Amino acid sequence: MTEIKKLLIIGFVWPEPNSSAAGARMLQLIRLFQEEGYQISFASPAMDSDFMVDLENLGVLKKSIILNCASFDGYVKELNPTIVLFDRFMMEEQFGWRVSENCPRALKILDTEDLHCLRLARQKAFKEQRLFQLNDLVLEDVAKREVASILRCDLSLMISEYEIELLRTVFKIEESLLYYLPFLLDAKQVDDFIVLPSFEQRKDFVFIGNFLHEPNWNAVQYLKEIIWPLIRKWMPAAVLHVYGAYPSQKVLQLNNVKEGFVIEGRAADAVEVVRGARVVLAPIRFGAGLKGKLAEAMQCGTPSVTSTIGAEGMNGRLDWNGFVEDDPEVFAKRAVLLYEDEVIWRQAQKNGLEVLNNRFAKSLFVNDFKVRIKELLLGIDAHRSNNFMGAILQHHTINSTKYMSRWIEEKNKK
Incomplete structure (x- = not known):
């Protein structure tokens, strides 16, 4: 019997394709994995919105999850996804360690949407009425969190070639951890x-x-x-x-x-x-x-x-x-x-x-991306052994974030 391929998407918000490019991008990814025969679940701690897409109508299982709560552990363990896709680094921070503990073989993918530290550093420079410098990125606290998240994941989807170059040159991220996947649009005649x-x-x-x-x-x-x-x-x-x-x-x-x-x-x-x-x-x-x-x-x-x-x-x-x-x-x-x-x-x-x-x-990217995912699934151990910095961060994050989350969880019970 062929094993069912499962993708769990952990969303920062429920997708609203008519409200933002991020929502439209998420639907592109959902369709891409559906074409490959994945059974898709979309989980989020966000409140429902009036403009969110009807996931169940798209054939996607919808699940509300809670921050800092052990209920997620049981959910993800029972689901046992082949791949977990984090929608923005904040979701990897919250749930990445739980995925690693309960489903250590799951391929972890981060969809960055955009490089948050770049946007925030530019915004800060603008408000301070000065030119943005690349060194501003290194000084941005969000950069430390975002880059750590990229290192902890097996692959990060980047929507901009410029941002890949920044990660390679400024933060020295290995190219094998980054994948260029821009908007996936139908060709026009x-x-x-x-x-x-x-x-x-x-x-x-x-x-x-x-x-x-x-x-x-x-x-x-x-x-x-x-x-x-x-x-x-x-x-x-x-x-x-x-x-x-x-x-x-x-x-x-x-x-x-x-x-x-x-x-x-x-x-x-x-x-x-x-x-x-x-x-x-x-x-x-x-x-x-x-x-x-x-x-x-x-x-x-x-x-x-x-x-x-x-x-x-x-x-x-x-x-x-x-x-x-x-x-x-x-x-x-x-x-x-x-x-x-x-x-x-x-x-x-x-x-x-x-x-x-x-x-x-879309035709320019989908075949290569599907091949890359298959290669990672088959060679996940070798891929992870080459990402020593990610292993270090994974080790310390599980220890530190885990106990902070457990503390919040206990506090919330009172």
């Missing part, structure tokens, strides 16, 4: 773009992004205070629609219809919104990983203007589907040019098609 709304049929600018994510909130502030007034100076009738899940009161207060700055809140259908817009604006000033909003713009045939950080890791040596600018005045001028010049707009749209097909087409 020129014919797919012909059926999209034309240049003439589209109107207005759009920004879209989850407001729980600090870089998005900052970008909207930047648009409101600096960039949008410049655009309106050259295009007095211009309108920007700002969409995003979980808008706070401070976001809603930016709404000003007279200025053409319209806060729309959550989009009922993000794809429909972006398909109908002529230009996407994304002046991201700090952050990490890949920007789902910009990949979505390319899929919708909608050119964009973004920053260096916004485009980081996305187009490689290919031309951007619009413009990449960091100076606010140049950014605004390029936005107007892209909006008004159909020839430039159409070329930008073609550039986006090239980026999608050459950088994110």
Whole structure:
């Protein structure tokens, strides 16, 4: 009898593919493992949300788990997963040692989503009004936790080549522990773009992004205070629609219809919104990983203007589907040019098609990834013996984290 292959995903939150790129990314991974015949369970300590995907409808077993509670030990031991995938390093910190104790043969994979220490170090440098330096990463406390988590796992999925290079050069992480797996998107044909709304049929600018994510909130502030007034100076009738899940009161207060700055809140259908817009604006000033909003713009045939950080890791040596600018005045001028010049707009749209097909087409990555997983499962002992630093961290983490968790567990009983 063939042994059932089981994947346990331990999620930081329940996936919301219509709210964030992280949610969409998680669904891509679920489908990838389902194609390989894995029975998938998704466990999370998070509260249910109104916008979470229906996991059971996708054929995924849903399980609520509790932090610092021995009930997880019994659950994971009985499940006995072939692979455990941690959604962000915080979940590996909480549950990694329990997995190692109860299922020592399980392959442990970390899906980093983005390099949190990079995003936080850039954010700190921005708020202190200074340039980000690579040494800032070493000084970031989160880096110590995140890198330790990477070392304790058998493989870490990285969404950005730039972040792999940082881990290799700054933190000296062995390449065998890292795997480049970006967005896994369906390839596009020129014919797919012909059926999209034309240049003439589209109107207005759009920004879209989850407001729980600090870089998005900052970008909207930047648009409101600096960039949008410049655009309106050259295009007095211009309108920007700002969409995003979980808008706070401070976001809603930016709404000003007279200025053409319209806060729309959550989009009922993000794809429909972006398909109908002529230009996407994304002046991201700090952050990490890949920007789902910009990949979505390319899929919708909608050119964009973004920053260096916004485009980081996305187009490689290919031309951007619009413009990449960091100076606010140049950014605004390029936005107007892209909006008004159909020839430039159409070329930008073609550039986006090239980026999608050459950088994110699912077919470019899935076969190699499946082979890598099979190799690790067959050679897990040799792989782990070559990761001595990970073994050291695993030993000390189990001892320290275990007893801290046990202490919290006992305290919670009182």
